[in-house]
Amino acid sequence: MYLPLKAVLFDFDGVLVHSPLDLAAIKRELFGDEKVYIIEGIEALDAGEREAKTALLTRRELEAAHDARLDPFVPDLFTWLENHGLARGVVTRNTREVVELISKNHSVDFGVVIAREDAPPKPDPACIFAACEIIGVEPWECVMVGDFNFDVIAGRSAGCRTVFLETEKFSHLDPGADERIKSLDELIDLLAEWIEIY
């Protein structure tokens, strides 16, 4: 089932960047003990409450973004992608403002960015299709790399190859990705193997 590889799509938080963003704490702040995903929970509210909770979420995300650090393997990985003619992009449930802020603070070009305001967010594959369209590739020519179920579900639903990055927070998950890695530097070996086939 190997097909030519043209682009790598990344989840943002926990994969390319690490920040104090604590979604569990934000969820408690917004919804108490209610079992709900933040973005979907906010979407379901009436207009007034939606606006207030969106403002609080956005504030917490921006606070965390100021203290974000880049994963140490990102510069080498991005250079490797460039040297091998692979495009890159970010598909995130975070906001464009956060990605742009971190991009500026760390002088790094993440490539095409699809944030939650751009397309229905993961696990909906629509955000993956949007990224592919801008890059000019088909989903089956892409790898989606993420550290949460939603990343793998969205990637797989779109038809991408998927890589699950094990992190402390979510290593117990097994979303059925094609490959599992423990660190971003392992991705280079994996991609090298995949492009070698062609």
Ligand SMILES: [Mg+2]
């Ligand atoms: Mg993540």
